[in-house]
Amino acid sequence: MTTTSAPPVKPNARVRVQRFGTFLSGMIMPNIAAFIAWGFITAFFIQTGWTPVPALGGFPSADGTENLGLVGPMITYLLPLLIANTGGRMVYGTRGGVVASIATMGVIVGTTIPMFIGAMIMGPLAAWLMKKVDALWAGKIRAGFEMLVDNFSAGILGFLLAIAGFFGMAPVVTLLSNALGEGARFLTETGLLPLASLVIEPGKVLFLNNAINQGVLTPLGIQEAQETGKSILFLLEANAGPGLGLLLAFTFFGVGIARASAPGAIIIQFLGGIHEIYFPYVLMKPLLIVALIGGGMTGIATNLLLDGGLRAPASPGSIFAILLQTASDSYVSVILSVILSATVTFLIASVILRSSRKRDLAALEDKGDAFTSAVDQNSANKGRESDVSRLLGTDAAAAGATTDVRIQNIVFACDAGMGSSAMGATVLRKKLKDAGVEGVTVTNKAIANLDADADLVITHQDLTPRAEQAAPGAVHVSVDNFMSSPTYDDVVQRVRAQQAQ
Amino acid sequence: MSSAVLTTDRIILDGTARTREEAIEEGARLLEAAGAVTADYAAAMHEREALTSTYMGSHLAIPHGTNEAKAAILASAMTVVRYAEPIDWAGNPVRVVACIAGKDGGHMAVLSSLALVFSDEAAVEQLLAAPDAASVLALLGDVNDAGE
Numbered sequence: 001m002t003t004t005s006a007p008p009v010k011p012n013a014r015v016r017v018q019r020f021g022t023f024l025s026g027m028i029m030p031n032i033a034a035f036i037a038w039g040f041i042t043a044f045f046i047q048t049g050w051t052p053v054p055a056l057g058g059f060p061s062a063d064g065t066e067n068l069g070l071v072g073p074m075i076t077y078l079l080p081l082l083i084a085n086t087g088g089r090m091v092y093g094t095r096g097g098v099v100a101s102i103a104t105m106g107v108i109v110g111t112t113i114p115m116f117i118g119a120m121i122m123g124p125l126a127a128w129l130m131k132k133v134d135a136l137w138a139g140k141i142r143a144g145f146e147m148l149v150d151n152f153s154a155g156i157l158g159f160l161l162a163i164a165g166f167f168g169m170a171p172v173v174t175l176l177s178n179a180l181g182e183g184a185r186f187l188t189e190t191g192l193l194p195l196a197s198l199v200i201e202p203g204k205v206l207f208l209n210n211a212i213n214q215g216v217l218t219p220l221g222i223q224e225a226q227e228t229g230k231s232i233l234f235l236l237e238a239n240a241g242p243g244l245g246l247l248l249a250f251t252f253f254g255v256g257i258a259r260a261s262a263p264g265a266i267i268i269q270f271l272g273g274i275h276e277i278y279f280p281y282v283l284m285k286p287l288l289i290v291a292l293i294g295g296g297m298t299g300i301a302t303n304l305l306l307d308g309g310l311r312a313p314a315s316p317g318s319i320f321a322i323l324l325q326t327a328s329d330s331y332v333s334v335i336l337s338v339i340l341s342a343t344v345t346f347l348i349a350s351v352i353l354r355s356s357r358k359r360d361l362a363a364l365e366d367k368g369d370a371f372t373s374a375v376d377q378n379s380a381n382k383g384r385e386s387d388v389s390r391l392l393g394t395d396a397a398a399a400g401a402t403t404d405v406r407i408q409n410i411v412f413a414c415d416a417g418m419g420s421s422a423m424g425a426t427v428l429r430k431k432l433k434d435a436g437v438e439g440v441t442v443t444n445k446a447i448a449n450l451d452a453d454a455d456l457v458i459t460h461q462d463l464t465p466r467a468e469q470a471a472p473g474a475v476h477v478s479v480d481n482f483m484s485s486p487t488y489d490d491v492v493q494r495v496r497a498q499q500a501q
Numbered sequence: 502m503s504s505a506v507l508t509t510d511r512i513i514l515d516g517t518a519r520t521r522e523e524a525i526e527e528g529a530r531l532l533e534a535a536g537a538v539t540a541d542y543a544a545a546m547h548e549r550e551a552l553t554s555t556y557m558g559s560h561l562a563i564p565h566g567t568n569e570a571k572a573a574i575l576a577s578a579m580t581v582v583r584y585a586e587p588i589d590w591a592g593n594p595v596r597v598v599a600c601i602a603g604k605d606g607g608h609m610a611v612l613s614s615l616a617l618v619f620s621d622e623a624a625v626e627q628l629l630a631a632p633d634a635a636s637v638l639a640l641l642g643d644v645n646d647a648g649e
Contacts, residue, residue: 008628026524066548141609142610143606143609143612143613144606144607144609144610145610146606147605147606276515304574348592379628415549415552415553418553419563419565419601419603419612420555420557420563421614422609422612422613422616423557423563423612423613423616423619426612426613426617427616427617427620430617430620446568448568460553465554470629480558481558482557482558483557483558483559483561483616483619483620484558484559484620485558501554
């Protein structure tokens with residue numbers, strides 16, 4: 001779409017995939033800090049952690065008292081809800097984030113598996129539905145009742161989606177989890193062990209690692225270990241090598257937050273054994289699963305050839321736990337399997353990261369941080385501009401991951417969002433209506449509440465710089481007179497021209 | 502609910518203020534007398550004005566408080582004060598000052614009608630020539646009833 005001049009251009013498949021990837025990273029990356037916090041808490045306080053604390057780690061105290069702990073609730077509720085909220089926000093602002101969180105809560109409670117995949121589907125979906133529902137009566141609500149209608153429509157939709165998630169989404173994900181587990185069992189029992197990585201690695205990054213390991217591999221491994229004194233099965237999922245290789249690749253070839261946080265994540269993953277910490281890095285670049293599968297297969301093949309195995313499960317999958325459980329005749333094999341799998345994963349992941357590095361860097365420079373803001377679909381149209389063709393997206397192709405922006409959501413913004421912006425919105429709404437333009441919403445907001453949902457932001461010229469900061473992806477227009485600005489007629493004309501196509 | 506936001510006793514056709522500051526005071530006193538704001542609100546209105554002028558164009562200014570001053574608002578209310586001689590509003594001539602106290606969006610309906618009136622030159626002329634408070638209210642109310 002770089003050369004064509006016939007707008008609006010349909011984004012091709014490559015752009016779509018890129019945009020999907022950017023969306024995933026936008027949903028995951030802002031929440032990396034929460035994963036790191038959880039990783040530390042887990043590495044320190046679980047029963048097999050560095051400094052076990054029953055009350056925090058969530059295992060029974062010495063006197064037998066059950067503890068809820070921090071670890072379980074955080075991974076069950078906090079992390080998926082954060083992802084759902086971020087995903088919802090990206091689709092439909094704060095409002096989308098709220099509905100996304102409500103709906104995802106239903107998905108979470110509907111099952112016992114950590115619901116990351118559910119959050120990543122339900123979050124954006126719920127926000128998108130909210131957007132559609134709002135569009136049904138946009139501009140038709142009598143002034144003064146917006147707040148009431150907004151709150152109840154979001155509340156009712158959230159209520160329905162939470163129930164739908166509880167009964168609908170959870171069984172699907174449970175089914176997926178069971179299927180992966182069964183796949184792992186089949187491959188293990190038929191001796192096609194290296195192929196087990198094909199299901200184990202994707203299962204892991206969907207946070208089904210414990211279901212696969214503790215549900216399938218550990219019981220089978222214990223059986224084998226009772227007969228032979230060791231089992232390779234304990235290493236299938238627990239091998240810390242692939243995760244290490246992946247994070248090292250990010251350390252050297254990643255960009256932005258991902259690169260900066262990767263070395264710290266290595267400590268949590270490789271030394272602490274909390275593999276979950278690297279899953280988000282894969283979720284935001286799903287192709288990387290190839291690197292993990294390659295590394296996992298290498299590790300398994302190494303141990304098969306050299307007859308390596310662990311005496312008991314290594315939990316968590318830290319290099320220390322692995323070495324502690326290594327059968328006395330298997331040190332060479334196990335250590336080699338970790339090193340080789342890390343190397344293979346590193347090499348494949350490096351190729352993948354380097355091939356997209358240029359684009360990631362460009363996005364980074366362009367937007368300040370690719371992961372938090374490249375999600376903005378309007379990236380090529382940032383800044384103030386007055387050229388109709390840009391509004392129509394005809395030259396909006398420079399950055400590769402851009403789209404042609406149709407102006408559908410116009411936001412008037414002012415300091416408090418209660419005075420001038422409301423009046424400006426009223427006037428523009430009337431002008432659009434008089435011009436027979438439909439399908440465009442005009443709302444008013446405080447600048448502080450602007451989000452990526454706005455296509456066109458109108459502010460008083462004194463406030464435009466602030467608004468540009470708040471919504472860098474939108475087209476910005478300044479006015480100096482809210483009542484009879486010629487700018488309004490420009491906007492009406494642009495939207496009409498756009499719709500005429 | 503919107504009918505109580507602007508009433509004839511909050512519409513004054515012969516305002517006495519000569520400066521922007523006086524006009525804000527005049528409006529603030531009306532809002533206070535209506536029981537819509539506390540005495541703190543006037544200060545917030547001056548503060549907001551210093552931030553950016555609330556001049557809207559078409560001889561209209563809409564002074565109101567800052568986002569932080571919402572606690573000083575007891576109920577939604579609006580005043581409309583007309584001045585025979587234009588007031589110098591940061592370099593712009595203002596004939597009508599509409600002071601706003603907005604609580605939970607209750608002022609939006611009247612504000613919208615105000616916006617529609619002031620975006621229509623003929624309607625502005627009508628308002629500037631209106632003989633009494635009741636006809637001003639009717640002008641704003643009519644637009645309001647017509648919906649958006």
